[in-house]
Every structure is written in C-alpha cells, then in structure tokens.
Amino acid sequence: MRNIAACIVLLGGGLPAVAVDWTVDDDGAADFASIQDAVDAASDGDRIIVAAGTYTSSQPGHVVDLAGKAIELRSLDGPEVTVIDGQGIRRGFACVSGEGPGTVIEGFAVVNGFASNYDYDADGEVDTWEDSGGGAMLLGSSPVLRSCHVRGCVADSGGGLYSLFGGEPALEQCIFDSNTAVYGGAVRSFQASPTIVDCEFIGNTADFGGGVYDYDTTTTITDCRFAGNVANASGGGIYCQQGSLRLSGTLFSGNTAGSFGGGLLCVDGTPRVDACTFLANDSQSGGGGACNYGCDSTFGECVFAGNSTSGAGGGLLNYADSDPVLQGCRFVANEAVRGGGVSSTPDSGPQLEFCEFQNNVAIEGGGGLDAQEAPARLIDSLFCGNAPVDLAGPIDDRGWNLFWSSCNDCNGNGIDDGQDIESGVSGDIDGDGLPDECEVDCDGDGVIDLIELLDGTVDDIDANGHPDECEDCDGNGLPDAWSIENGLAGDCDGNLIPDSCEPDCNQNDINDVCDIADGGSDDDDGDGVPDECESLCIGDLNQDGEVGIEDLLLVLSRWGTQYGVADLLLVIQGWGCG
Missing domain, CATH: 2.160.20 (Pectate Lyase C-like)
Structure with missing residues (x-):
C-alpha cells in the first residue's frame, strides 16, 4: 500500500503537497505490478519502491519512461534481484522529457536492452537518436543513475546508455558489462555533460569507444x-x-x-x-x-x-x-x-x-x-x-x-642503490631512495643542488628546487622563467627563454624568430635567419667585414651591458667569415 511520507511540503497559500511512497511487486502484493503504472500515478517528490523480480513491458520503445517527473525510483533489494528486462526488443529506461537531478533511478539491473526504433518526438519519423541507447536513452535530461548494473544491451550508439543534447546526467557506482554498439559499447554522449563517478566498464565492445564514446561533450569521469x-x-x-x-x-x-x-x-x-x-x-x-x-x-x-x-x-x-x-x-x-x-x-x-x-x-x-x-x-x-x-x-x-x-644501480658501482644507502656507502639527504651522487649538480662543483639549497649557499627565488644561477642565461642574477613571468625579461616567442639570450643577427633588439614572424625581416629560404643577415658575416659586430678575435674582444668588453650570450653565439657561428 502507499504510505504518506514523513515530510510534507507546504505550497504557499494552498493545500499541502504530500509526498507519497508507491510500491511495486510483480507478484501483485503492492500498489502496482508494473513500474510504468507506478510512474504514471506518481507526482514530483514521490518515491517508488520496487520489490525483487523481473520487470518488462509490451511498450515497443522502452520498459520504463520517467515522463519528466522528479521522482525517486528505487529497488528494495538491489540490482542482483531487481531486473529491468528489455527482452532484446526494447530499451530499459527512457528519460526524454527534460528530467533533472530530482529524477533518481537506483539499484536496478538493466539487461537485454535493445535500441528499438521509436518516434519519441512524435514527428512521424524515427531520427538517428531515436534508435540509440540500448539500456537507457537520456535526451536533454539530467537524471541520477545510481548503483545500476547495465549488461548485455545493444545499440548502434550507446549500447548501455546514450546521453545527448544538453543533459547533465550523473552516473554513480554503476556497472556496464558486456554491452555492444558501433559507437560507445557501454556509453555514448553527444553535446552533453555527464558526470561519471565510481563506475565500472567491463568487457564492452564497439567499433569506436569500447567503453565510452564522447563527441563534443564536457564529460567528467572520476x-x-x-x-x-x-x-x-x-x-x-x-x-x-x-x-x-x-x-x-x-x-x-x-x-x-x-x-x-x-x-x-x-x-x-x-x-x-x-x-x-x-x-x-x-x-x-x-x-x-x-x-x-x-x-x-x-x-x-x-x-x-x-x-x-x-x-x-x-x-x-x-x-x-x-x-x-x-x-x-x-x-x-x-x-x-x-x-x-x-x-x-x-x-x-x-x-x-x-x-x-x-x-x-x-x-x-x-x-x-x-x-x-x-x-x-x-x-x-x-x-x-x-x-x-x-x-x-x-x-x-x-x-x-x-x-x-x-x-637499481644509478652510480654504476655494482651495488643496489638501497644497499648503498643502508650501508652508508652513499648518502640520501632527501630520503628519496636515491644516492645523492646520482642527483643533479648543475654547477658541477661536486655538491648536489639539493644540499646547496638546504644549506643556503645558493638562491632559489622561484622555489622550483633548482639554483637560480643555473637558470640564468642573461646573467641578471634571476632565473629566466621567473624574470619572464614578472616582466623583467622579454619572451616574444613564448619559449621561456629571454629574448636577450636568443640570436638577433641584425642587432635591432628583436630576436630573429620574432623578427621573421612579425614581418620585420624576410626569410626566403626558410632557414630561420633574416635574409639581410645572410648577405653579411653573422657575428661581425664591429662591421669590419670579418668575424674573429676583434669581435670576440668586443663582446667580452661590453658583456652584460650591450652584449651577452646570444652575441657570443653569433660570433662563434660566424667565426672565420670574411
């Protein structure tokens, strides 16, 4: 028999709306023997409690249509004994009337579902989406499916379930097992935003997306x-x-x-x-x-x-x-x-x-x-x-x-690293299981970076675990990426290397890559060097037509003021020209 729920919601100025518990049992000892009959009788806020049994329908499209109602449809004893059977000719559930998160389906097995052709929008034609979703069809709907076991269902799209056109359904603690489709053996979503949490996808088969096939969605799977x-x-x-x-x-x-x-x-x-x-x-x-x-x-x-x-x-x-x-x-x-x-x-x-x-x-x-x-x-x-x-x-x-x-032997001494550390042959100051001598020593002074950072002998202004001096190509005393991030160095090509450290063959204070990209210089041969530089000797800083010791001395004499690493590289590149 139906029971009045403890919670009564008062409608402003009207009679109270009473939430009702409806019962379903295929043996007849309940309000209804059919789940669909219970759904048809229910109103928003009601619960339908379904006893153990196998439930089906003669309706050609589905066993149960939730009809847009914000109701809770729950099994009494779980999916092991409460079965929605599509009999290989119809899908299990249909949510095609804008159901929201107030529609909850919990604790059912959905078996032998089949995505039969059914004209849900009553336009006289069966559209592609109307023959999809073997276990469940969710059209622009956002129900919650919880603790359901969908198995042995078949469709062209979404063997177990198809969500499409704007819905935000939630699948929680569900199992999709041995379902089959062309797209999405278990689940397919199209222009929808499903959230899938703590679910299992086991032994499903498709041409594309054996478990899940998503197209143009914002799906979250956790x-x-x-x-x-x-x-x-x-x-x-x-x-x-x-x-x-x-x-x-x-x-x-x-x-x-x-x-x-x-x-x-x-x-x-x-x-x-x-x-x-x-x-x-x-x-x-x-x-x-x-x-x-x-x-x-x-x-x-x-x-x-x-x-x-x-x-x-x-x-x-x-x-x-x-x-x-x-x-x-x-x-x-x-x-x-x-x-x-x-x-x-x-x-x-x-x-x-x-x-x-x-x-x-x-x-x-x-x-x-x-x-x-x-x-x-x-x-x-x-x-x-x-x-x-x-x-x-x-x-x-x-x-x-x-x-x-x-x-297992990073220092190549023939002894397992763990034994090295345990015996005291190697230190492990950071406790990461690696001998200290195997870790990075960027300045080559024989002391690993971690130790220098811990004892304060080097700086690490960006707190990335690396000495600043080893990340400072332009010699300004600051790590390059930090300088760029804080606007202290330019990076026109976005490669995290300060522009001052990159080639600028024509000395116009724009690196060659950006010069070419911005159209300031031509690069007809596509070699990454501005054409005007290729008619000259690259690295001829004193413009005497030759690249040699005079250019090198010029770089060194003005190091850090006018010239830097990029200029030195140009001199080396053009050495001997002229």
Missing part, C-alpha cells in the same frame, strides 16, 4: 575502472572527440583497440587526465596505453605500465599535430616497434616535466622517448634501463634530466 573493453577500430576504453574530457583517478587495464588507443584515444580536443593508471592495454597501430590525435591534452601524475602496440608509442602516441603536456608521469615496461614509452609523429611535440621512463623497450628509435621532426621538450625527468636507447630524435633539453644505465 574514480572509475575500464577493464577488458574492446574497440574494433580505436579507443578501447574511451574514445573522446572535440570535447573537454576531465578524467581522474581512473584505471584502464587490459583494454584493446584494432587501430589507435588501447586505453584512451583523444581526437581534436583538450582533455585533462590526472592520477590515472594505464596498465597492460594494447593497440595494433599505435598508442597502446593512450593516443593523442590532434589533441593538446594534459596528463598529470599518470602511470603507464606494461602497455604494448604493434606500432609506435607503447605507453603514449602523439599523432597529427598533438602537443600535450605531461607532468609527473611514469612510463614503465611498455613495448612498441618505435618509442616504447612515448612516441610522436613529425608534427607533434610533447612537453615532459618531472617524468620517469624505466625499462621501456622498442625495436627501433628511442626505448623511452622517441621524437621526430618536432622536438620533445624535456625538463626534470629520469631515464633508466630503456632499450635500445633512452632517447631518439630532436630533444629540447631544458635541464635537470638524469640518465642511468640501471634503474
């Missing part, structure tokens, strides 16, 4: 698990395109792709991926763990371990003008034909900060990191045990990088 999903084409775990995916605390394990992105494929977007683990994923063409395809993504504190590909980028592949930033990421024991840890195509240049590359393997190129025409910018990173070599291709080495032949 603390989830993608395991054993398959993409016949690309994106074994997730395929995201033209959106701003936010992904954190999520595990990708054992996912596969027939082409790119065993765990994750991002296309033409700006995803942010934090504290995620990519473990033992595989792809055929590239990006065993993950692949950026025209994406400027950011990866922070992620782990790529044991991933593989028959192409390039066992851990991560950057493809088609992708310039990602990787901060604090670890690449361990990944395998590829080229670039065991990370590989980039000629038009892609990643930036890597505070990353570790350990025991990655490639058949050719760099075992740890492989770059081609566009240089990889490398800062504060560690390489050890990679084969055949740590690095290959153009590298923009910004300093503080460490290279060891063995990950």
